[in-house]
Amino acid sequence: EPEVTQTPSHQVTQMGQEVILRCVPISNHLYFYWYRQILGQKVEFLVSFYNNEISEKSEIFDDQFSVERPDGSNFTLKIRSTKLEDSAMYFCATGTPPNTEAFFGQGTRLTVV
Amino acid sequence: KNEVEQSPQNLTAQEGEFITINCSYSVGISALHWLQQHPGGGIVSLFMLSSGKKKHGRLIATINIQEKHSSLHITASHPRDSAVYICAAPPSGSARQLTFGSGTQLTVLP
Numbered sequence: 701e702p703e704v705t706q707t708p709s710h711q712v713t714q715m716g717q718e719v720i721l722r723c724v725p726i727s728n729h730l731y732f733y734w735y736r737q738i739l740g741q742k743v744e745f746l747v748s749f750y751n752n753e754i755s756e757k758s759e760i761f762d763d764q765f766s767v768e769r770p771d772g773s774n775f776t777l778k779i780r781s782t783k784l785e786d787s788a789m790y791f792c793a794t795g796t797p798p799n800t801e802a803f804f805g806q807g808t809r810l811t812v813v
Numbered sequence: 814k815n816e817v818e819q820s821p822q823n824l825t826a827q828e829g830e831f832i833t834i835n836c837s838y839s840v841g842i843s844a845l846h847w848l849q850q851h852p853g854g855g856i857v858s859l860f861m862l863s864s865g866k867k868k869h870g871r872l873i874a875t876i877n878i879q880e881k882h883s884s885l886h887i888t889a890s891h892p893r894d895s896a897v898y899i900c901a902a903p904p905s906g907s908a909r910q911l912t913f914g915s916g917t918q919l920t921v922l923p
Contacts, residue, residue, distance in 0.1 A: 731909050735913075743899070748909055789854050800861070801860075802858055804848075804857070807855060809854065
């Protein structure tokens with residue numbers, strides 16, 4: 701069964717550092733997403749990506765965040781100048797809505813210290 | 814903006830019991846998703862449905878579009894069903910991303 705792969709599974713970084721979270725989406729899916737889940741809270745939408753550009757973004761997705769698909773396979777989320785409150789589980793998801801279910805990666809647990 | 818509400822927040826059951834988790838949403842949607850989140854944090858899609866009923870093994874999902882309500886049922890529950898169950902729906906009729914409910918923590922005791 702096709703799957704979404706995320707790396708790393710866990711990343712610890714110092715406040716103020718930049719991190720890049722990576723995702724390999726399912727190849728024939730058209731929409732790619734990043735979601736995050738702060739410990740004990742709901743999963744929240746960050747951004748969707750379609751046809752090599754941002755399709756939608758939430759108010760959380762400010763200038764600190766960026767996404768790209770640098771080589772046609774990987775889909776990355778970059779967080780610049782990390783803050784303590786960026787500590788969360790970050791999920792990559794792919795799909796071709798509204799016709800397909802959403803496929804989630806296993807998540808990257810980001811801890812900012 | 815779609816408000817997705819789930820109940821109950823927590824549910825403890827004895828092995829073998831029939832489980833029902835409810836989800837309501839406020840905006841008309843194209844499809845609703847039921848997801849399972851494992852203790853390690855990973856999320857797995859269980860169902861995507863836009864009408865009627867779907868069944869997969871011991872899991873059954875139903876949706877009533879007019880009432881904006883969906884239910885997830887687990888028959889003959891087992892301790893391995895213990896997880897967080899989440900419903901999610903698009904925030905508006907045309908949106909492609911999902912708005913998530915707060916989840917139902919299910920614990921099935923042997």
